[in-house]
Amino acid sequence: MNAENMINNGCSQRDSAEHEGYAKAHRSFHSIWKERNSAQPELLEKILYKGNLNRAYKRVKANKGAPGIDGTTVEEIGAYLKENQQTIIARIYKGKYTPDAVRRVEIPKPDGGMRKLGIPTVKDRIFQQAITQELMPIYEPLFSDNSYGYRPGRSAKDAIKRIKEYAEQGYIHAVALDISKYFDTLNHEKLLNLLRKEVKDERVIQWIKRYLKSGVMENGVVMETEEGSPQGGNISPLLANIYLNEFDQEYEKRGVKFVRYADDIVLLAKSDRGAKRLLETSTKYLEGTLKLKVNQEKSREVSVFAIRNFKFLGFTLGKNRKGIYIRVHGKSWKKMKSKLKELSSRRSVQSIRPSLEKIRVFLRGWLNYYGIADMKKRIDDLNSWLYHRIRMCIWKQWKKPKTRKRNLMKLGIPEYFAHQAANSRKKHWYVSGMGAVNRALTKERLINSGFYDLATAYQSVHVNY
Numbered sequence: 426m427n428a429e430n431m432i433n434n435g436c437s438q439r440d441s442a443e444h445e446g447y448a449k450a451h452r453s454f455h456s457i458w459k460e461r462n463s464a465q466p467e468l469l470e471k472i473l474y475k476g477n478l479n480r481a482y483k484r485v486k487a488n489k490g491a492p493g494i495d496g497t498t499v500e501e502i503g504a505y506l507k508e509n510q511q512t513i514i515a516r517i518y519k520g521k522y523t524p525d526a527v528r529r530v531e532i533p534k535p536d537g538g539m540r541k542l543g544i545p546t547v548k549d550r551i552f553q554q555a556i557t558q559e560l561m562p563i564y565e566p567l568f569s570d571n572s573y574g575y576r577p578g579r580s581a582k583d584a585i586k587r588i589k590e591y592a593e594q595g596y597i598h599a600v601a602l603d604i605s606k607y608f609d610t611l612n613h614e615k616l617l618n619l620l621r622k623e624v625k626d627e628r629v630i631q632w633i634k635r636y637l638k639s640g641v642m643e644n645g646v647v648m649e650t651e652e653g654s655p656q657g658g659n660i661s662p663l664l665a666n667i668y669l670n671e672f673d674q675e676y677e678k679r680g681v682k683f684v685r686y687a688d689d690i691v692l693l694a695k696s697d698r699g700a701k702r703l704l705e706t707s708t709k710y711l712e713g714t715l716k717l718k719v720n721q722e723k724s725r726e727v728s729v730f731a732i733r734n735f736k737f738l739g740f741t742l743g744k745n746r747k748g749i750y751i752r753v754h755g756k757s758w759k760k761m762k763s764k765l766k767e768l769s770s771r772r773s774v775q776s777i778r779p780s781l782e783k784i785r786v787f788l789r790g791w792l793n794y795y796g797i798a799d800m801k802k803r804i805d806d807l808n809s810w811l812y813h814r815i816r817m818c819i820w821k822q823w824k825k826p827k828t829r830k831r832n833l834m835k836l837g838i839p840e841y842f843a844h845q846a847a848n849s850r851k852k853h854w855y856v857s858g859m860g861a862v863n864r865a866l867t868k869e870r871l872i873n874s875g876f877y878d879l880a881t882a883y884q885s886v887h888v889n890y
Contacts, residue, residue: 468626472559473514481554482506485547485659493546494528494642502547513548520631524549526640526647527655541609543641543655553636553659556629560663563623568666569673574687575662581738582797582890584686585751588693591682592729592742592749596693598700599735602707603723607688608665609653612716613637616654616668636660662687671715676707684737691737693729700726740798750799761791762807769814771821781815781875788877796886808880815876816866817857836865 471477485499492498497505516522527543534540545553561577568576573584588599604610613634620630637654640647654661665687672690676683681703682693692707694700704726708719727734729742732755739757743750753761767773768784823829830847834840838861846861856862872878 468559468624469518469628469632472555472629473517477558478551478555481551481558484554485550490547490550491528491530491544493544493549494525495546495548497547499547502551505548506551517552517632520628522632522635524552524636524639526642527657529641529643529655530657540656541606542657544657545636545639545659549636549639550659556633557660557663560624564663564667564670567623568670569677569685571677571683572666572670572673572685574685574689575666581686581740581794584684585737585740585797587684588691588729588737589742589749589751591684591693594682595695596682597729598694598697598726599729600692600694600700600704600707600726601724601735601737602690602692602704602711603720604688604690604711605718605720606653607717608656608661610717611652611654611664611668613652615716616664619667619671633660633664668715672707672711675710675714686738689738697726739795743799751797753795753798753800753803757795758803761795765807765811765814769811769818771818777815777819777822778875780818781871781877784811785875785877788879788882792879792882792886796883797890799887801883801887804883805880808878811879812868812871812876813854813858815871816862817853819866820857820862821853833861833865836870838865 482502486502489499513522525546525548527545530542530544531539532542565576571587573579573581573587616637617630617634620633621627624630636658638650640649641655642648654664669685669688669690673683673685676692684691684693690707692700692703694703704724708721708724711717711719725734729735730744732741732743735741736754736756739754741752741754743752764787765784768780768787773780773783820829823832826847830840830843833843833846838846842861846856846859849856849859868876868878
């Protein structure tokens with residue numbers, strides 16, 4: 426479907442019926458229309474402008490993602506919008522559009538437990554994206570330079586670099602704040618009032634309110650949402666940043682060094698006493714002023730060099746004679762190696778070239794994120810281990826002694842040594858480390874088969890930092 430046509434036609438059948446709970450809201454909505462501040466009356470029109478909607482449509486389509494409660498997929502949404510969007514837009518202008526409830530899904534957290542996501546319908550994801558695209562230019566200039574999450578041109582790597590810079594200035598005592606279920610506990614009244622400071626078109630405020638109040642479907646039952654902006658919605662990251670921007674501005678006024686990535690906050694001080702004071706005051710502000718809940722068990726003051734206890738976005742800091750450096754946290758390293766073991770297991774490696782491609786894709790992504798860290802020695806060791814692991818997989822695939830001998834000889838190994846290796850009763854790991862196997866399955870041959878040489882790739886990536 427041509428995205429240009431997506432806004433041209435339609436009549437919405439599934440949106441024709443109103444939820445009973447919105448009847449009163451509709452009446453207030455219409456009165457707001459007449460009383461709204463005229464300083465920004467064009468914002469809703471900008472959001473619903475053809476070009477903006479088409480950009481939103483393309484973005485959502487490119488991101489793909491699972492369907493919402495209506496079952497409509499990203500691939501199917503074009504035909505649906507061609508038929509229905511004009512009527513939906515008309516309903517939005519009249520204040521009568523009711524978003525669908527989000528579909529609740531749970532995914533495991535890296536450190537245990539489950540993270541709750543709310544998946545809106547594809548239709549609502551497009552409209553949320555359209556709102557976000559028009560609000561971002563309003564809020565980006567207002568956001569703190571110490572905020573890095575969900576912002577264009579900023580990344581987790583920039584965030585850990587900023588912490589390193591502060592540590593080099595002597596701010597080595599950190600307060601790592603953990604906000605309990607942040608996205609699920611945003612105070613709606615507080616958030617809407619914050620939005621009103623910059624968004625003067627009340628129609629947009631009320632539309633966003635409806636997304637916040639749209640409800641969550643879990644096990645076939647729709648539950649009302651009195652707080653929170655579920656992770657999974659296109660507008661949620663922006664709303665989350667708007668909410669915590671109050672914290673950012675307050676602590677910048679106080680002259681505190683800090684770094685925030687979404688709801689991951691690190692405050693920095695030059696002394697343990699200063700850090701303890703920051704933990705107390707920040708907890709009071711977050712819970713009192715912003716009506717959030719700080720996890721007391723996970724929030725702590727700690728040295729930025731505490732290998733076990735200081736973890737920020739998968740990174741930590743180290744210190745040696747050359748100075749302070751960024752390192753991969755032990756848990757992140759362990760998780761990566763566990764994944765590599767899975768990808769290079771006998772069960773996974775049925776055919777070597779496709780398996781090497783999966784490993785390459787995974788390591789490229791991992792290195793793109795963690796390549797900023799200083800870890801040459803660990804990368805070299807990991808690379809050698811992975812070469813050995815792949816040789817072991819190939820050795821297992823050859824199975825029979827005669828097959829192993831024949832293949833070794835094809836790869837240039839003299840018959841005596843080929844026979845010795847092929848008929849060894851040692852375990853696969855031991856034999857795949859023998860000279861005959863190493864000389865047959867050289868690095869060059871494995872690379873030509875698709876092996877991703879991690880050491881070479883790391884040198885290439887890390888030089889940029």
